[in-house]
Amino acid sequence: MENNFFDKIQDAVIFAGREVKEAAGDLSERAKLRYEIRTREGYLNELYMELGKKYYMEHKDDEREEEGGLNSFTEVKNLLEELDDLRAELANKKGARHCPRCGVQVSQDSDYCGKCGAFMHEE
Numbered sequence: 001m002e003n004n005f006f007d008k009i010q011d012a013v014i015f016a017g018r019e020v021k022e023a024a025g026d027l028s029e030r031a032k033l034r035y036e037i038r039t040r041e042g043y044l045n046e047l048y049m050e051l052g053k054k055y056y057m058e059h060k061d062d063e064r065e066e067e068g069g070l071n072s073f074t075e076v077k078n079l080l081e082e083l084d085d086l087r088a089e090l091a092n093k094k095g096a097r098h099c100p101r102c103g104v105q106v107s108q109d110s111d112y113c114g115k116c117g118a119f120m121h122e123e
């Protein structure tokens with residue numbers, strides 16, 4: 001009676017262990033597949049990006065009809081301009097100078113204010 005009971009438990013434990021192992025095997029198989037898929041998706045997105053950039057560069061100056069609202073080309077152009085402005089702003093932040101007469105920001109390599117022409121003396 002007692003032996004039988006423990007035998008059953010042992011069987012159950014072995015069985016459960018086998019199930020867990022199989023489940024884990026299945027899981028790692030799926031994880032592996034997910035990884036394979038993700039790797040290819042990432043690579044695909046990179047290729048899409050390269051293609052899109054190349055296409056943009058080749059066609060940015062094409063004549064095209066604006067179909068009301070923004071098209072992707074306009075959005076890219078706007079973003080590039082915003083980036084230019086932001087980069088310029090960042091570059092100017094360091095040691096930014098302002099005209100003593102009109103207060104406009106003057107680039108570091110300028111000796112005169114671009115707006116009013118005041119001489120930019122070192123401070």
Ligand SMILES: [Zn+2]
Pocket residue numbers: 099100101102103104113114115116117118
């Ligand atoms: Zn000025």
